[in-house]
Amino acid sequence: MTVLDRPVDTALSKDRLRLWLKLLKVTRGLEAELRERMRVEFGSTLPRFDVMAALARHPDGLRMSALSDVLRVSNGNVTGIVDRLVVEGQVARAQVPGDRRAQLVRLTPEGRAEFAQMARTHEAWVNALLGDVDAAQASLLLDGLGRLEARPEPGGERE
Amino acid sequence: MTVLDRPVDTALSKDRLRLWLKLLKVTRGLEAELRERMRVEFGSTLPRFDVMAALARHPDGLRMSALSDVLRVSNGNVTGIVDRLVVEGQVARAQVPGDRRAQLVRLTPEGRAEFAQMARTHEAWVNALLGDVDAAQASLLLDGLGRLEARPEPGGERE
DNA sequence: CATGAATATTTCAGGCTTGAAGGACCTGCG
DNA sequence: CGCAGGTCCTTCAAGCCTGAAATATTCATG
Numbered sequence: 001m002t003v004l005d006r007p008v009d010t011a012l013s014k015d016r017l018r019l020w021l022k023l024l025k026v027t028r029g030l031e032a033e034l035r036e037r038m039r040v041e042f043g044s045t046l047p048r049f050d051v052m053a054a055l056a057r058h059p060d061g062l063r064m065s066a067l068s069d070v071l072r073v074s075n076g077n078v079t080g081i082v083d084r085l086v087v088e089g090q091v092a093r094a095q096v097p098g099d100r101r102a103q104l105v106r107l108t109p110e111g112r113a114e115f116a117q118m119a120r121t122h123e124a125w126v127n128a129l130l131g132d133v134d135a136a137q138a139s140l141l142l143d144g145l146g147r148l149e150a151r152p153e154p155g156g157e158r159e
Numbered sequence: 160m161t162v163l164d165r166p167v168d169t170a171l172s173k174d175r176l177r178l179w180l181k182l183l184k185v186t187r188g189l190e191a192e193l194r195e196r197m198r199v200e201f202g203s204t205l206p207r208f209d210v211m212a213a214l215a216r217h218p219d220g221l222r223m224s225a226l227s228d229v230l231r232v233s234n235g236n237v238t239g240i241v242d243r244l245v246v247e248g249q250v251a252r253a254q255v256p257g258d259r260r261a262q263l264v265r266l267t268p269e270g271r272a273e274f275a276q277m278a279r280t281h282e283a284w285v286n287a288l289l290g291d292v293d294a295a296q297a298s299l300l301l302d303g304l305g306r307l308e309a310r311p312e313p314g315g316e317r318e
Numbered sequence: 319c320a321t322g323a324a325t326a327t328t329t330c331a332g333g334c335t336t337g338a339a340g341g342a343c344c345t346g347c348g
Numbered sequence: 349c350g351c352a353g354g355t356c357c358t359t360c361a362a363g364c365c366t367g368a369a370a371t372a373t374t375c376a377t378g
Contacts, residue, residue, distance in 0.1 A: 015297040016289040017282050019304075020189065026304050027186040028231070030179065035336090047364060065326060072187070077365050079328055084363080101326040101373045123176050130175040132306050138174040141307075144300045145178075145185050147291050194366090206334060223357060236335055238358055243333085260343045260356040 019148075030129055037125055042118055047073075047081050049122065052090065052107060052115040061094065061106040090114055178307075189288055196284055201277055206232075206240050208281065211249065211266060211274040220253065220265040249273055 031046070038044050054070045055062060062070065068078045082105055085091035090111030096102040107115060133141070190205070197203050213229045214221060221229065227237045241264055244250035249270030255261040266274060292300070 012294055012297075013282060013286040015294055015301075016292060017285050019292065019297045019301050020285045020289060022301055022304050023182075023186055024190070026308050027182055029308060031183070032231075039336090045363075063326075064328090072191075073364095074366050075327065076329070076367080080364075096326095099326080099374070101371095103327075123172055126176050126179045127169075127172040130179060130307050133175060133178065135171050135174055137303060137306065138171075138178045141300070141303045142174075142178050142181055144296060144303065145181050147296065148289050148300075149185050149188065198366090204333075224355085227357095232334095233336055234357065235337080235359070239334075258344075258356080262357075 023148075033129060034122070034125060038118075038122075041121065042114075044118070047077075048085060048090075049115075049118060051078070051081050051085060052111060053119065055091065055105060055107045056112065056115050056119070059106075061104040063096070063102050063104060065102075067105060085111070182307075192288060193281070193284060197277075197281075200280065201273075203277070206236075207244060207249075208274075208277060210237070210240050210244060211270060212278065214250065214264060214266045215271065215274050215278070218265075220263040222255070222261050222263060224261075226264060244270070 035046050038046055038049060050071055051067065054067060058066075064078055064082070065075065067082070068075045071078070082091060082093070086093060090108060092106055092108050094104045094106065096104050130138075194205050197205055197208060209230055210226065213226060223237055223241070224234065226241070227234045230237070241250060241252070245252060249267060251265055251267050253263045253265065255263050289297075
């Protein structure tokens with residue numbers, strides 16, 4: 001911990017801080033725009049969209065805890081979002097045969113149809129918002145971003 | 160709007176979508192790590208830190224609405240965060256002489272001291288979390304990120 | 319089989335966030 | 349002056365989010 005006890009204050013440290021602040025700014029800006037469009041166009045939200053996207057990729061359904069893992073979101077949070085999606089009829093819960101604790105969550109047919117529409121539109125939005133990025137820049141950025149991915153701490157879970 | 164009515168589905172569109180998802184993933188990962196450390200180490204939060212940072216850059220104080228502009232956060236939200244910072248004694252509200260509607264918000268001396276400590280540690284955290292990024296990569300990424308900054312829509316506010 | 323540990327989920331309090339509505343105040347114009 | 353329209357801020361309902369505690373249920377071990 002001794003490294004945290006004195007000021008850092010190198011040029012590189014400042015550069016990294018600037019990079020992080022920029023990252024935050026850009027991401028929040030884009031996210032705000034997408035959230036707003038999701039709200040106006042579909043009366044929905046990004047978290048709901050995220051849950052539906054995860055379920056769309058798993059047609060056999062996911063358990064609540066699996067959903068929580070995939071989305072990297074707390075267990076209790078998933079409960080609330082799924083609750084609302086159930087009320088809206090886009091998602092259904094089912095019992096897992098061998099385990100009375102677990103729930104299997106799936107898209108309903110209506111949810112599947114709604115998601116297809118949302119996903120198409122969402123991709124178009126992103127495509128337009130990132131319109132200044134060509135393929136080469138995209139791959140360059142994608143690569144660079146990989147470098148600052150927070151790795152799970154040693155001893156943590158693996159994929 | 161006609162462009163949104165049919166599937167996009169070009170390779171470039173997929174690349175941009177992947178880039179956006181990566182951006183979101185990386186940012187959320189780092190943010191979660193910083194939030195957790197802020198909570199454990201300082202019993203505080205990133206939004207509170209953001210407010211204090213803005214106030215630290217404006218020793219003469221900021222109005223609530225100016226704070227809301229700087230942080231790009233809704234007015235009502237700022238009210239709540241500042242309320243809590245006031246309770247904690249890190250921030251104080253003052254009347255603006257000529258205008259009984261407005262409030263001038265400032266760091267207290269305690270807030271200023273606390274912020275200095277938090278800012279030093281925060282920078283060290285970011286420096287460590289982005290430890291794989293050297294100066295050249297940082298500037299490359301910073302530049303690339305600038306390209307996908309959501310520009311305010313035409314007719315919107317300017318800086 | 320019992321029972322203690324582990325697993326799956328929900329509930330809860332506290333905080334952040336938004337958009338919309340409301341109240342107080344200011345300003346400019348007739 | 350009076351008052352219409354704007355500005356500044358707060359309040360509110362609804363939703364997202366977390367970490368921690370509570371509830372069920374399953375599993376492993378003796």
